[in-house]
Amino acid sequence: MARTQIEWTQETWNPTKGCTKISAGCKYCYAEVFARRLQAMGHKDYIDGFKFRILPHRLEYPLTVKKPTIFFVNSMSDLFHEECPWEFIDRVFEIINRTPHHVYQILTKRAEIMKDYFLERGNSVPANVWLGVTVESKAYKKRIDLLRQINARIRFLSCEPLLSDLGIINLDGIHWVIVGGESGPQARPMKKEWVLNIKKQCEEQGVKFFFKQWGTWGEDGVKRSKKANGTLLDGKHYAQIPL
Numbered sequence: 637m638a639r640t641q642i643e644w645t646q647e648t649w650n651p652t653k654g655c656t657k658i659s660a661g662c663k664y665c666y667a668e669v670f671a672r673r674l675q676a677m678g679h680k681d682y683i684d685g686f687k688f689r690i691l692p693h694r695l696e697y698p699l700t701v702k703k704p705t706i707f708f709v710n711s712m713s714d715l716f717h718e719e720c721p722w723e724f725i726d727r728v729f730e731i732i733n734r735t736p737h738h739v740y741q742i743l744t745k746r747a748e749i750m751k752d753y754f755l756e757r758g759n760s761v762p763a764n765v766w767l768g769v770t771v772e773s774k775a776y777k778k779r780i781d782l783l784r785q786i787n788a789r790i791r792f793l794s795c796e797p798l799l800s801d802l803g804i805i806n807l808d809g810i811h812w813v814i815v816g817g818e819s820g821p822q823a824r825p826m827k828k829e830w831v832l833n834i835k836k837q838c839e840e841q842g843v844k845f846f847f848k849q850w851g852t853w854g855e856d857g858v859k860r861s862k863k864a865n866g867t868l869l870d871g872k873h874y875a876q877i878p879l
């Protein structure tokens with residue numbers, strides 16, 4: 637697996653690959669672009685590009701990592717994809733249970749399926765798992781209620797790419813919120829007041845807040861490179877994590 641550029645994790649572990657767009661935030665999915673690149677390079681796991689597929693040969697990778705590591709599960713996919721057999725998800729959790737020295741961050745836009753998986757299976761969420769849902773705009777706030785129904789030690793929201801103001805958010809039972817703007821030439825702008833609204837509510841409700849990046853549109857509303865726009869909000873780094 638790979639060390640990653642994603643600021644809020646340490647390594648990625650992709651026991652599945654590929655996905656299907658289901659949400660406004662999927663429009664310029666980086667995983668799709670990356671999958672097509674790997675396909676063009678002849679990577680054996682990406683011969684069918686971005687099509688969803690399970691990768692059983694990758695399952696045991698975390699067992700080989702002795703150093704305690706924070707893994708982001710499926711940076712190139714969605715573990716709760718409609719085509720992912722629940723028996724395979726069981727196998728992913730078997731590995732997670734056998735490696736309590738690691739932390740696993742599992743993020744989905746398929747909150748309904750994730751909720752059904754845990755509630756119908758009656759499986760408890762291992763203590764070393766952080767479960768999250770993407771909430772990129774007001775339209776997807778219902779995912780937070782679905783997440784709250786699952787008894788996980790850490791529940792988190794990824795508001796990236798943030799595409800609208802979220803208004804009032806019920807953060808009851810939520811431990812961590814990540815916010816970030818979109819990158820790439822076609823990126824949609826993120827307004828500073830939307831970010832400040834989330835930050836304020838995190839502070840008021842005792843929730844850790846992580847500001848990942850501005851992306852293509854800066855704090856001042858000007859389009860530049862992601863690097864030039866940086867990761868500061870009002871001159872400060874906000875990089876809390878719920879450890």
Ligand code: SF4
Nearest residue numbers: 655656657662665713
């Ligand atoms: S759910 Fe995630 S991986 Fe799947 S298409 Fe959307 S952004 Fe890409």
